[in-house]
Amino acid sequence: xxxxxxxxxxxxxxxxxxxxxxxxxxxxxxxxxxxxxxxxxxxxxxxxxxxxxxxxxxxxxxxxxxxxxxxxxxxxxxxxxxxxxxxxxxxxxxxxxxxxxxxxxxxxxxxxxxxxxxxxxxxxxxxxxxxxxxxxxxxxxxxxxxxxxxxxxxxxxxxxxxxxxxxxxxxxxxxxxxxxxxxxxxxxxxxxxxxxxxxxxxxxxxxxxxxxxxxxxxxxxxxxxxxxxxx
Amino acid sequence: xxxxxxxxxxxxxxxxxxxxxxxxxxxxxxxxxxxxxxxxxxxxxxxxxxxxxxxxxxxxxxxxxxxxxxxxxxxxxxxxxxxxxxxxxxxxxxxxxxxx
Numbered sequence: 001x002x003x004x005x006x007x008x009x010x011x012x013x014x015x016x017x018x019x020x021x022x023x024x025x026x027x028x029x030x031x032x033x034x035x036x037x038x039x040x041x042x043x044x045x046x047x048x049x050x051x052x053x054x055x056x057x058x059x060x061x062x063x064x065x066x067x068x069x070x071x072x073x074x075x076x077x078x079x080x081x082x083x084x085x086x087x088x089x090x091x092x093x094x095x096x097x098x099x100x101x102x103x104x105x106x107x108x109x110x111x112x113x114x115x116x117x118x119x120x121x122x123x124x125x126x127x128x129x130x131x132x133x134x135x136x137x138x139x140x141x142x143x144x145x146x147x148x149x150x151x152x153x154x155x156x157x158x159x160x161x162x163x164x165x166x167x168x169x170x171x172x173x174x175x176x177x178x179x180x181x182x183x184x185x186x187x188x189x190x191x192x193x194x195x196x197x198x199x200x201x202x203x204x205x206x207x208x209x210x211x212x213x214x215x216x217x218x219x220x221x222x223x224x225x226x227x228x229x230x231x
Numbered sequence: 232x233x234x235x236x237x238x239x240x241x242x243x244x245x246x247x248x249x250x251x252x253x254x255x256x257x258x259x260x261x262x263x264x265x266x267x268x269x270x271x272x273x274x275x276x277x278x279x280x281x282x283x284x285x286x287x288x289x290x291x292x293x294x295x296x297x298x299x300x301x302x303x304x305x306x307x308x309x310x311x312x313x314x315x316x317x318x319x320x321x322x323x324x325x326x327x328x329x330x331x
Contacts, residue, residue: 057300100302107248147303148246
């Protein structure tokens, strides 16, 4: 399966995302924000970073860049799209996912290995998890506070659209501990933590087995690859 | 060259950590009469030609669609600099989300 990773000006984790795709068994394809071309990819990752220096609002300018017209069309026609950190902010600004992301309530940038609960396995990027599974992947952001009005929050919970919730601590003031969302169709997933940084033993979070052996992020990518097998 | 000024503020009910940090610094400096501080944005759009109702309407649309995010912010004003002319229905609060 060919999975595109879009590089915007200020993207940082595009190469990490490509590496994660490769380690999961997929073929990563570099895509450029300024092109109106998805190069025939079967899935898309919007990576982390600080696109356009977070000017205007996080993800706001990237959400209006040329390639996003094609990404939005693809998402609406069922192509899997995963937004990680800044990519999640871009998905929200593009209105592919609801709500907004604001500065962490404590005002500081945060970087930690974060425990999460998988709340919904009904998406192409979470289908390989077990409902309620607890995973640990890195989190690093300054503006990761998820907000939405109460009506939207109730709808997200009622329709099982919360994909991940923070465990142990709420690291950024996100309402109802929401770390990530999926859309109704299950082909669009966005989250603030970084699965692509927990895909290879020796380079992931610590586990009880060994230092840096955590590879919980790999399942995001193997899940979407499994979709192409099922098709 | 006329200038259209758009002002955007974080929604009143949301925490504004940047404003809170400034308020805390002011309090440390002894400015005890200052309570809360909230930080917003001011856009100055320099436009060519006359500002007519059509242009003002398109800027209002831009303010709602791109310069602000109605989930987290409100457009509090759209005004032509120096004239006191403001867009209809924009002076005030809470219009940003309506066109999204």
